[in-house]
Amino acid sequence: MSVRNVFVVGLDSINRERLENLRGAEDYRFHGVIEPAEVYDTEIFPIEDMLASAEARLREFNEPVDAIIGYMDFPVSTMLPLLCKRFGTRSTSLESLLKCEHKYWSRLVQREVIGDYIPRFTAFDPFDAQALQHIGEAGLYFPFFVKPIKSSGSRLGFRIDSPEDFAYATARLCEGIGTISEPFNFVLEHANLPDNVRAVDGGHCMAEEIIGGWQCTVEGYVFEGDVVPYGIVDSIRYPQVLSFFCYRYPSRLPSAIQDKLQQLTRQIMAHIGYDNAAFNIEYFWDEVQDHIWLLEINTRIAQSHCDLFDKVDGVSHQQVTVDLALGQVPDMPSRQGRFKVAGTFFYRVFFVDATVSRVPSAEEIEALQQAYPGARISVQVEVGTRLSSLPEQDSYSYALAYAWMGADDDAALEENYARLAEQLHFEFEDIVG
Incomplete structure (x- = not known):
């Protein structure tokens, strides 16, 4: 069996060690694509440039590209279907991925089959001065939780117990949401989206009923x-x-x-x-x-x-x-x-x-x-x-x-x-x- 070439977006030394200890790893050769610092140590994600750089690196490779993988949240997870499609490697479809990662679309799809197991929710525009009123009209009242439509980890997530909390949270959201909304919107442009989802782009946020346990x-x-x-x-x-x-x-x-x-x-x-x-x-x-x-x-x-x-x-x-x-x-x-x-x-x-x-x-x-x-x-x-x-x-x-x-x-x-x-x-x- 010939050695198979596996490209890893953002490959660092810790994960190279883990990968080389996997079962069958003696038959794989792991290659990095996109430097770790570009996806780890920053909150600036020029995703179009990153994709172009990754594509150039892969096209320069003079052997078969057998797999392209990643193990990180945004932007890596969201880039993979686009990159894999260009090189014919295995991945889930972009639309199925976005039904998970676009938080509003994900809730809509979840409600279709497991509605009893999700909280009440609504989308809102943090730049809208009437956002709190619209959230109330959707049937959500204090306390509730807000977060961007697309985020990474627990970044820019807030519990809201009062109008003052909401004012503080939306100020922080308006200040920081662009770092992910702009590159995420680039990805959305490549997907076939329902009209009600397309209207809720990466600059929007979610308000959800408080859940816990x-x-x-x-x-x-x-x-x-x-x-x-x-x-x-x-x-x-x-x-x-x-x-x-x-x-x-x-x-x-x-x-x-x-x-x-x-x-x-x-x-x-x-x-x-x-x-x-x-x-x-x-x-x-x-x-x-x-x-x-x-x-x-x-x-x-x-x-x-x-x-x-x-x-x-x-x-x-x-x-x-x-x-x-x-x-x-x-x-x-x-x-x-x-x-x-x-x-x-x-x-x-x-x-x-x-x-x-x-x-x-x-x-x-x-x-x-x-x-x-x-x-x-x-x-x-x-x-x-x-x-x-x-x-x-x-x-x-x-x-x-x-x-x-x-x-x-x-x-x-x-x-x-x-x-x-x-x-x-x-x-x-x-x-x-």
């Missing part, structure tokens, strides 16, 4: 029309805020709830027509009401879950992405890893802003990784970093480091992280509390 993510894929959920990860937040504390795998949800989540996942992804690609769906289970809510659908694996699957199942779930792109049934193992449980922890500060004056040294990080078997730490800042300059942050905190850890049970996992976090020494100046 036990949050989790169903990771899955579709191969030749067969929808396969293969893992559920719990998402645990800091008390009283929207910021994530950790992701934990495998889920501790009751088995009946996990079964229902898988059923809903199969139902909605089949209805959307999504195919030959990976996805994940975020849900809430309201334990008090015993009710499930679908939060959103993402058209990729969750990169922050890669080490969790590696630690518990034996390989990163990038296995799924690569196999699908090559037209193969994913060769994803189960419970063959080194640990019984694993977590991705977010080391955060809750300042309004500050400048970093000290970060843990490479020697300190290495000592911690040696002290906790299986631990991996990735520091996201350096001395001199202004926290407000960090991309892809939520509206309430800053993630300074990620720590991936494994253990034999939940208690040991949490205890190990608590001890590790105490030894991660950052310092700051010019703190705005």
